[in-house]
Amino acid sequence: MSPQDLEVQQKKELESREETTKTGRYFVPFTDIHETADALTVTMEMPGVDKQNIDINLEKNILAVTGNVDFSAYDNLEPLYAEYNVGNYARRFTISSKIDQNAIAAAMEDGVLTITLPKTKEAAARHIKVR
Template sequence: MARKQELSLREKKELVAKDEKTVPGRYYVPYADIYETDQNLTLLVEMPGVEKKDLVVDLENNVLRIDGRIDFSKYDGLEPVYTEYNVGHYTRSFTLSSKIDQEHITAQVDDGILTLTLPKVRDAQPKRITIG
């Protein structure tokens, strides 16, 4: 049975990087949920306001890096009276284990949610042992 949860405001966590950026603007760490089945891991990443064309997912040296860029032109001419939602780009990285089949990772984005499917290598999937 699902437990009832009250709605609450979550503060965006601004990325504090030690390295310098060549692109101006704030970067935020998007919220992510990870689900596991016997065959794969599913990673859901919240990236509101990011369109498919502005989303980049890279894999290098076992690090999966997600970058989502906001189109600030949508906010031109708007003068907020009150704000609770900071606008900025998103970035997040995950180090993958050797149990992930990196050649078959898939990604799709829908309504501001990036869904990544990370299949497990065959050896990492559970096996049933026959009792003789």
């Protein structure tokens, strides 16, 4: 099977119920969520975000991820032609309480953030043999 041709995905602006005190746009990062027998993996595309500028916060089963773009990289540059807009990223997910909240790990590579949420032992799938 030959790989499909890529198409541009239009960025979706974040619709938030709260307002921020900071100026600037927020976009919803494209996200994949996968589940295996022992963990849930959340993968988010946040191009232009450095790993120091990512904030992952888990409170009351809400996983909130914010990524800020360093706009100073665009200083001294005058836009001539534009196909996409640049802004920060933010997204929230409600996660189940079956996640071991102390063992959550995150890694950032090439603008892609991967968050691994391990399941608690009780929640991990178990095979039960019928005797």
